[in-house]
Amino acid sequence: LLLLAATLHAQKITTAIKLNQCGFYPHAPKVAVVTDSVTGNNFYVTTTNLRDTVFRGTLSDIKRSAYSATKTRTADFSALAVPGSYVVAVPGLGHSYVFDIRAQVHHNVAAAVLKGYYYQRASMPLEEAFAGKWRRSAGHPDNKVLIHAGAAGSQRPEGAVIKTPGGWYDAGDYNKYIVNSGITMGTLLAAYEDFPAYFRQLHTNIPESGDAMPDILNEVVYNLRWMLTMQDPADGGVYNKCTNAAFDGMVMPGVTTAPRYVVQKGTAATLDFAAVTAQAARILKPFDPRLADSCLKAANKAWQWALQHPALAYRQDSLNRIYQPVISTGAYGDRYFSDEWLWAASELYLTTRQEKGEAVWLQLGEDKAGLPSWANVAMLGYYSFLRSKDLPAAVSGTVKQMREKVLTLADSYMAGYRRSAFGTVMGQSARDFIWGSNAVAANQGIVLLNAYMLTREKKYVDYALTNLDYLLGRNATGYSFVTGTGSKSPMHPHHRPSVADGVTDPVPGLLAGGPNPGMQDKCSYEFTEPETAYSDNDCAYASNEIAINWNAPMVYLANAIEALAPKIGYSTVK
Numbered sequence: 001l002l003l004l005a006a007t008l009h010a011q012k013i014t015t016a017i018k019l020n021q022c023g024f025y026p027h028a029p030k031v032a033v034v035t036d037s038v039t040g041n042n043f044y045v046t047t048t049n050l051r052d053t054v055f056r057g058t059l060s061d062i063k064r065s066a067y068s069a070t071k072t073r074t075a076d077f078s079a080l081a082v083p084g085s086y087v088v089a090v091p092g093l094g095h096s097y098v099f100d101i102r103a104q105v106h107h108n109v110a111a112a113v114l115k116g117y118y119y120q121r122a123s124m125p126l127e128e129a130f131a132g133k134w135r136r137s138a139g140h141p142d143n144k145v146l147i148h149a150g151a152a153g154s155q156r157p158e159g160a161v162i163k164t165p166g167g168w169y170d171a172g173d174y175n176k177y178i179v180n181s182g183i184t185m186g187t188l189l190a191a192y193e194d195f196p197a198y199f200r201q202l203h204t205n206i207p208e209s210g211d212a213m214p215d216i217l218n219e220v221v222y223n224l225r226w227m228l229t230m231q232d233p234a235d236g237g238v239y240n241k242c243t244n245a246a247f248d249g250m251v252m253p254g255v256t257t258a259p260r261y262v263v264q265k266g267t268a269a270t271l272d273f274a275a276v277t278a279q280a281a282r283i284l285k286p287f288d289p290r291l292a293d294s295c296l297k298a299a300n301k302a303w304q305w306a307l308q309h310p311a312l313a314y315r316q317d318s319l320n321r322i323y324q325p326v327i328s329t330g331a332y333g334d335r336y337f338s339d340e341w342l343w344a345a346s347e348l349y350l351t352t353r354q355e356k357g358e359a360v361w362l363q364l365g366e367d368k369a370g371l372p373s374w375a376n377v378a379m380l381g382y383y384s385f386l387r388s389k390d391l392p393a394a395v396s397g398t399v400k401q402m403r404e405k406v407l408t409l410a411d412s413y414m415a416g417y418r419r420s421a422f423g424t425v426m427g428q429s430a431r432d433f434i435w436g437s438n439a440v441a442a443n444q445g446i447v448l449l450n451a452y453m454l455t456r457e458k459k460y461v462d463y464a465l466t467n468l469d470y471l472l473g474r475n476a477t478g479y480s481f482v483t484g485t486g487s488k489s490p491m492h493p494h495h496r497p498s499v500a501d502g503v504t505d506p507v508p509g510l511l512a513g514g515p516n517p518g519m520q521d522k523c524s525y526e527f528t529e530p531e532t533a534y535s536d537n538d539c540a541y542a543s544n545e546i547a548i549n550w551n552a553p554m555v556y557l558a559n560a561i562e563a564l565a566p567k568i569g570y571s572t573v574k
């Protein structure tokens, strides 16, 4: 043993041992993946000074990854349950970063990714007491926003001035988009609805901390109040975005002065708005009945507008051929609305228990709900139905279909997992590696957690955990994709404040988009295969931007697993 310790001691950190850089719960699965070839078959888990070996195991056979030239061997040390700080060591290769085995091992990252939204707040200064070294002055007051030519109407002609302050910046850019706020808010509200007791005790040190509302809801309300200003009071329609004509430079938010516009109203924006405000109405009622009431009124008004405009897409390129100024910021130009109809109808029904719009959602029970994304929100309606109690018999057939859909999807993920060279559900096919692929991984985790909540079968949490492990380091890039979390995390995200603030560390708690072989940013990439096409460079917006709709499923996944860990025996033997 002493000899072994001496051999290991001579070894250096290697990036060829990939694992969750936060660590593991004492009684949960624990896996590291070795991505360089080694001659031996043994691995060791040792104390951080490499002196004491606490576990010895055998590496698995070689697996060839389907999404890059990587070959892997797995080191499974699930049986090690003693809390502590450790490394995984492989003779001839080196040792991993330090990780912990302990209860609440994901508490910090779970709180950090929620706090990430505070740093995205527009129109208010971030004070040192809450933002530390990332304090900054307010950006984009948005109290003089112009009606764009393409959004002009009789009450609000082109150039009319409205106020639409507050809300979160969408991503690395400084614009605010309703469609992307839709899925983001729906996901955060779902997290609270699924785990209210847990979130009541989660504090993130934001200005509102300590008031009667849980921090997650305070954060959501900051964006909700902005969303409410995006509805045209005359007709209930909702503008697609509040935006510059062109993206700001890589500067701090406080220094930009380019004019801001609201652009054309649209069906996706209006129905997403209806869904969010309807969902918020029922959740906020005990905390702020007046705000809840305003939300429900706004939701109904939005629904009425959508009935008059059932399929009005935001086609930015076409609009740019007609109207000035040309708008070149993100489009979120969804063209299929059956999922937005289903989600909005679901939330309105569940909040009011009154059927909406000729039972549109009942017919849409057949809808092809898939993994949620900004353009596909049907599943959010499913999740809301499936958590609801006391539903009338009339909807039981629909609910049963929804249940089967979620379970079928979850089971297909478990089947796909067997092919994974990294022991993750992420990587069902090459199509998982899209722009924002890390949100794919996080959303798959949420599907699995919903399957757990429907069945109480622990295996679903184990599989969800494989994707949390993926996001925190057990992936082909070896990055923990959350800024400020883990030993190797993004240092140069495409995030204007992180680039411009003069602080070395990026703003923390933000999830990078993740591997995307599309590489639409035309930045130079060292690796270009589906699971490796990630570049920690601020020009790489197609893989290294951050965005509110990617952070939200990470908030859900990390916090839900923290909430469930003590209940399912991850922390102590049950």
Ligand code: G3I
Residues within 6 Å of the ligand: 170, 171, 172, 173, 329, 330, 331, 332, 434, 435, 436, 518, 520, 541, 545, 546, 547
């Ligand atoms: O829908 C097609 C799919 O059918 C096809 O198989 C696949 C193959 O690449 O492409 C799919 O379309 C992609 C689409 O996202 C849907 O995932 C496009 O290629 C891809 O270019 C597009 O990327 C979007 C990107 O904006 C460019 O429009 C991202 O989803 C979206 O998250 C991103 O959002 C930006 C905002 O516009 C501006 N703010 C920052 C934010 C994050 O980068």
Ligand code: 9MR
Residues within 6 Å of the ligand: 171, 172, 173, 247, 329, 330, 541, 545
């Ligand atoms: O910063 C922009 C980012 O938020 C978007 O996701 C991305 C794609 O729309 O575009 C980025 O802006 C780039 C623009 O598209 C082209 N010129 C360089 C800009 C980034 O520096």
